[in-house]
Amino acid sequence: MNNDRLGIYYRMLNIAPGASAKEIKLAYRKLAFEYHPDRNTNADSEDKFKDITEAYEILTGERKPPAQAAGNAKNSANNGASAKPGSTGYGPNAAGPQNANRTKQGFAGSGRKAEKEKPTTEDKFARANQAYREQQAKANTRKSNIHPGARRHNRKKTDSNAQGFIQCAVTGVVSAQPRLVEFKIVRGFLNRSRTETISANLAPKGAKRMALKASFKTWIRGFWGWRSFIPAWKAILGNMRGGTFPPEGNSKMLFVQATAFERSGNKPLARAVLMQALDFIGTNRSVLAEQIRTSLRRLEDGTPTRRVRDEWKRAGMFDALMHLSPLFVLIFAALIAFGPGQGFVTRQIPELVAHQSTEITQQVKQLIGEDRDPYYVDRDFLNMRKGPSVNDSIIRRLTRFETVYIAGDNKDFWIEIETSLGETGFVNLDALVPGNGATARDTWCTTNKCD
Template structure:
């Protein structure tokens, strides 16, 4: 097969006749990358891709060239451009019109001869055709303006409701002062370091949440390398102060938000949001800055300009402590392990817990009167005093039939008692009768017909 006969296929790949297999392969890859339907949205990109695939397979010997690719070395049947007459350099008729009825469309291109596949290869061709159809179906369903191999933007895109108002990417609320906020995440390991910037359209509450999340990721992965130590601290402190606010991005965001407020009929709030946008643009003379200034003048109504309360100025003490909380935990752990608190968890704390448990058990036993004989008050009202004597302060008055427990020795007519609720005091010994107060009350009521 001479080179004149294959000249059309060399021209399809933009290479000189007689090129090596390596040159053919490189040329095909370059053109396939350019005309692949998943990458090129032109209407004829698919046909060009099929043609260059056919030319590549013919030149490397995977497919036989049609006998009508050329009418001989003398150039008969060719036009002034060197192509077969009545045909173009691309498409199923590239091999000449006389072979139009003898060729069929293959899964990778045109120009195949009608021939039966070798035995045992029917399933292989069927699977290849099915895979090609599935690929084409996916390509047609994919958005044509998105590169399929492009990396998707990881940051959250702004979402808007039916009125066009931009919502917070974290909380979903509509704010009169949304911001485009950027936070830093630092990752390090030995000598390597990587800094990631995450940004989103946020309200103040959502910004605090995202800042904490970015700081915690830096705490977990930013201090494992010597190069990332200082950048990690800078990232945490920057996140603690609320991140950074790109001026151009925030001006565009606030202008769009003000436009949505104006469409909804809230002109005063739209003007207030535009004033925030003007703070970002400053003395800039860009087209966006002129649009913002024009909109502010258009919304003037003779009234003083309304300003919404700025919630982005101050950072709360609690928020700052949350950002630095892992540092406090680390300091506490070091003090426990190596400092004055060494042995506290293994020796002192268990001892303290055991002693406190014993004390609580003793108090509970005294409270419920375990292993003690109960007494009840046999007077209508009985003063319980702080000490043994009538001159001491009265704690409270005990009701009749109230159950008490003797907790100490008597001092004359006075005795120390504990009430059922844990109170301790002194009462007159003559007013106490052995027994349970509830049983004594039931007996008295049965005898006196009380309700």
């Protein structure tokens, strides 16, 4: 009767009625490992885990059976003539092989003290299970489909400057050809003139921004005094040409950058940066120059030294026009106010603006319309970044079969795309396949019989 009453719990653990405590424990551990909510992401895994935990606790005596099972136990105790007083279907006095070799204590006053029982393995496992349930109750906001071990690996990525790289002070990027650049800012008022020199470690793009900023400050505050007029023009022209590069400071900074590249394992790039430092140091015999030459000899591997493309020689007329744009604005305003440009402003400029806006609208429609060839993502997940590098931040993660459009030329293994939501970013070129994502998904689902 005892086994029939608890048969449903034996069936939950997939063991035969009357199994030993060891068999009950092994069956429970196997099922708990399979249906644990942190390992199994199915919707019914948590309910299944609760059921097998309840069956284990009832069969081991940690929990009383439900009221219906308790009522059956009372009737079986009244009807069974062979039932011993004090024996129940659960607990330490439960009938079965698990308690067959259990020694009973003597009566009080029999001259033998009751020995204190040591905690068994089942008791330790029960206490650990209870502690787990309490911990789950405290952290009930945690998602059940995330394994706890995944949280240990969700750490902040190592900063690129942790290796000792020199970053651009404006853009924050790590460049293979940084420079220590100096720009001039002139301030003047009446008979006073003051020149300020600003310097920073910059990449080519950051240098253009700082040059424009320094020239703008000179334009605003440098032409208010007769003594500062000529120095202001010299400062603007010097900033327009890219500023000045102190040789000693640049060679020292490039030596530090080359050391960082060598420490990271990129020896060819370290050699290229040392060659740039050697160009600044020239024939100098200082301690720094000897360190640079020693590092170059240490990195020699028999292959020709490869130089990087110099980005600092690309000071074109566009930068000059940007720096001189306030002067052109003043000349244009004078022509409008006092010259023959009045009719041009009132009649021809509105017509020209309307024509140009119409052409721009048509180009935009062609760019974002359906005439472009669609591509879809052929990976489960694909990171779309702000730039063509793994160092650029991730905008979002594209899913498989998401339709995108090509928005620019490819750069090495990266290509600029635009999503159907209007987002633009860079992804790996080999992850895109020509075609519509919805059609490809339907074909794949037909072959693989997906929902």
